[in-house]
Amino acid sequence: TTVSVDGTAAHSIPPLLFGQMFEASQYGDGGIYAELLQNRAFQQVKPNIIDALFGWAPINGASINVIADPIPLSGALPNSLELTIPSGSLGQVGFGNEGYWGINVNASWTYNASFYYRFPRASNFSGKLTVMLQSSIGVVYANASVPVSGSTTAWMQVMVHLTPTSSPVSTTNIFTVTVDGASAIGETINFAMFSLFPPTFKGRVNGLRMDIAQACFHLDSTQTLYDMKPSFFRFPGGNNLGQSFSTRWQWNATVGNLTDRPGRMGNWGYINTDGLGLLEYLYLCEDMEMEPIMAVWAGYSLDGASLPENDLAPYIQQAIDQINFVIGNPATSKPAALRASLGHPEPFHLQYVEIGNEDFLASESYMYRWKDFAEHLEATFPHLKFIATSHPFNHTLDPIPKQYDNHVYQTPGWFAENAFYYDSAERNGTYYFEGEYAVVSTNASDLFGKPFNGRLVYPNMQGSVGEAAFMTGLERNSDIVFAASYAPLLMNTANYQWSPNLIAFDASHVYPSTSFYTQQLFSLNRGTEYFPSTLPLENGTLYWSVTRDAPTNTVIIKIANTGVTAEEMLFELPFKSVHSTGNATVLSGSATANNSPETPNAVMPVISQIKTGKSFSYTAAAYSVNVLRVEAK
Numbered sequence: 309t310t311v312s313v314d315g316t317a318a319h320s321i322p323p324l325l326f327g328q329m330f331e332a333s334q335y336g337d338g339g340i341y342a343e344l345l346q347n348r349a350f351q352q353v354k355p356n357i358i359d360a361l362f363g364w365a366p367i368n369g370a371s372i373n374v375i376a377d378p379i380p381l382s383g384a385l386p387n388s389l390e391l392t393i394p395s396g397s398l399g400q401v402g403f404g405n406e407g408y409w410g411i412n413v414n415a416s417w418t419y420n421a422s423f424y425y426r427f428p429r430a431s432n433f434s435g436k437l438t439v440m441l442q443s444s445i446g447v448v449y450a451n452a453s454v455p456v457s458g459s460t461t462a463w464m465q466v467m468v469h470l471t472p473t474s475s476p477v478s479t480t481n482i483f484t485v486t487v488d489g490a491s492a493i494g495e496t497i498n499f500a501m502f503s504l505f506p507p508t509f510k511g512r513v514n515g516l517r518m519d520i521a522q523a524c525f526h527l528d529s530t531q532t533l534y535d536m537k538p539s540f541f542r543f544p545g546g547n548n549l550g551q552s553f554s555t556r557w558q559w560n561a562t563v564g565n566l567t568d569r570p571g572r573m574g575n576w577g578y579i580n581t582d583g584l585g586l587l588e589y590l591y592l593c594e595d596m597e598m599e600p601i602m603a604v605w606a607g608y609s610l611d612g613a614s615l616p617e618n619d620l621a622p623y624i625q626q627a628i629d630q631i632n633f634v635i636g637n638p639a640t641s642k643p644a645a646l647r648a649s650l651g652h653p654e655p656f657h658l659q660y661v662e663i664g665n666e667d668f669l670a671s672e673s674y675m676y677r678w679k680d681f682a683e684h685l686e687a688t689f690p691h692l693k694f695i696a697t698s699h700p701f702n703h704t705l706d707p708i709p710k711q712y713d714n715h716v717y718q719t720p721g722w723f724a725e726n727a728f729y730y731d732s733a734e735r736n737g738t739y740y741f742e743g744e745y746a747v748v749s750t751n752a753s754d755l756f757g758k759p760f761n762g763r764l765v766y767p768n769m770q771g772s773v774g775e776a777a778f779m780t781g782l783e784r785n786s787d788i789v790f791a792a793s794y795a796p797l798l799m800n801t802a803n804y805q806w807s808p809n810l811i812a813f814d815a816s817h818v819y820p821s822t823s824f825y826t827q828q829l830f831s832l833n834r835g836t837e838y839f840p841s842t843l844p845l846e847n848g849t850l851y852w853s854v855t856r857d858a859p860t861n862t863v864i865i866k867i868a869n870t871g872v873t874a875e876e877m878l879f880e881l882p883f884k885s886v887h888s889t890g891n892a893t894v895l896s897g898s899a900t901a902n903n904s905p906e907t908p909n910a911v912m913p914v915i916s917q918i919k920t921g922k923s924f925s926y927t928a929a930a931y932s933v934n935v936l937r938v939e940a941k
């Protein structure tokens with residue numbers, strides 16, 4: 309295949325072309341949000357049933373129960389853990405938390421543990437609580453003791469540091485709070501708002517798990533989100549934006565002290581602590597130099613009963629408040645004043661606001677929901693850009709959206725066949741955000757089925773190469789495609805509801821996938837301008853796109869070979885002088901090769917030198933994603 313490259317750039321590469329989509333799914337808690345204790349504050353659970361204790365277990369005969377505390381710690385946290393020490397108790401008696409399917413005990417870390425306790429009835433008990441990190445069979449790695457007295461019935465806060473003496477390989481460890489049983493027989497103590505944090509990304513309080521968020525810039529170590537230098541971060545959903553007005557995500561319930569956050573039954577089958585709330589998301593964007601693409605809930609109900617038009621006003625106001633929390637002026641807006649009081653008086657950077665999520669599922673009501681939200685928000689924030697979420701190619705909305713968010717989950721073949729998806733889109737001032745895309749299955753007739761029927765648990769090379777083929781099309785059409793992100797981003801290997809995901813993790817490891825490396829290859833090699841070239845064959849197996857990074861005079865050629873055979877290519881460059889050597893970064897493997905906990909580094913990018921020149925040949929291996937870089941001017 310001969311590829312001749314035009315001499316003039318067709319358009320610049322938009323600054324947000326590659327980014328991340330995130331929502332609290334398959335465990336943002338215990339994942340990117342670094343809280344280590346599951347069910348830390350008994351949020352949203354029904355008291356006095358055993359299920360309310362998930363994540364917790366009694367130790368050595370203790371009696372524990374979640375109660376609706378007559379004197380709750382806060383209005384947002386009505387439940388407490390009631391510990392009663394039974395007669396005959398001996399040794400350390402109390403309770404433990406198993407974490408989010410394990411706790412990573414690392415001797416080089418100092419952990420911050422905290423909780424509140426109160427004696428519901430004054431007593432003359434005077435003793436101490438022992439706070440520990442230990443293995444599930446009782447090997448103690450760290451402990452701290454806290455003197456307590458039953459003389460007061462007021463809530464007392466405990467904060468202790470735990471520094472383990474060793475780093476067990478196993479993460480089957482527990483966080484425990486115990487008391488010397490014999491000395492506390494008959495005592496009852498209520499507990500609330502536990503928290504255990506490891507060190508966090510950039511040391512932020514209530515922050516992010518380092519190995520998931522931390523940047524390591526060399527390819528042979530744990531790769532993470534920041535390492536692909538995403539330019540935007542879409543949040544809070546996705547489905548987790550909420551699929552009914554009563555369960556919607558509400559910004560104001562996710563900011564302020566953790567004791568003021570009630571938590572919420574998310575849309576992925578578990579209770580979100582909302583410890584990763586709006587302000588934490590904004591700090592995440594700021595720390596990782598990403599632009600937020602923030603969604604507001606727009607009256608949508610998956611059960612079809614969207615809010616009627618004349619009920620929208622309070623929710624439009626809530627959306628205005630959410631946006632003002634991000635960019636408002638503290639002198640004129642209460643939400644902005646709240647932001648200032650929480651430590652960030654300056655507005656955050658925000659350009660794009662998405663109105664709803666996947667509203668093609670409720671497109672009739674979106675006619676008025678889009679209209680009322682867009683008109684009110686545009687009037688209030690004239691400089692913001694609003695993204696519609698219904699199908700882009702049937703203009704039924706008024707005002708006509710200037711941006712659409714397009715989602716697609718398909719097979720490897722679909723992605724290769726649709727590399728030209730945007731080529732024929734009208735250039736009429738409409739811009740496209742490919743907000744969610746991924747190869748999810750090899751079975752077109754059961755895309756969201758089970759692994760035995762084609763669903764991918766982890767991305768594999770065949771899928772990632774299909775995505776790469778599609779991404780060459782996004783790059784070619786980035787005059788109208790302004791942003792794109794694979795979805796979903798993260799999954800806890802111990803408990804997930806959706807697969808595949810870009811990055812998998814467990815309590816102590818991060819597993820970047822072949823699709824992560826594909827995203828990273830495109831994101832780290834964007835270039836600043838797109839150069840047209842011989843077009844790939846539609847429905848062929850070989851796809852490419854050529855960009856140039858003007859500041860470094862580097863030509864960048866991205867190639868996806870979705871076929872089973874290596875392909876010889878001849879490149880003809882229009883530049884006067886082209887360096888005789890360049891480099892190729894290649895991700896390749898068998899169709900089903902994947903990175904998983906069993907084979908974490910099965911497929912990694914490999915860099916090598918290649919011969920280049922005004923015209924040069926290059927062989928793209930079967931099932932490979934290739935990025936060639938050569939200096940030229």
Ligand SMILES: O=S(=O)(O)O[C@H]1C[C@H](O)[C@@H](O)[C@@H]1CO
Pocket residue numbers: 331545546547548665666715717744795796806
């Ligand atoms: O069932 S789906 O609609 O395909 O769910 C998808 C689309 C939704 O925005 C996101 O939350 C989810 C997986 O990323």
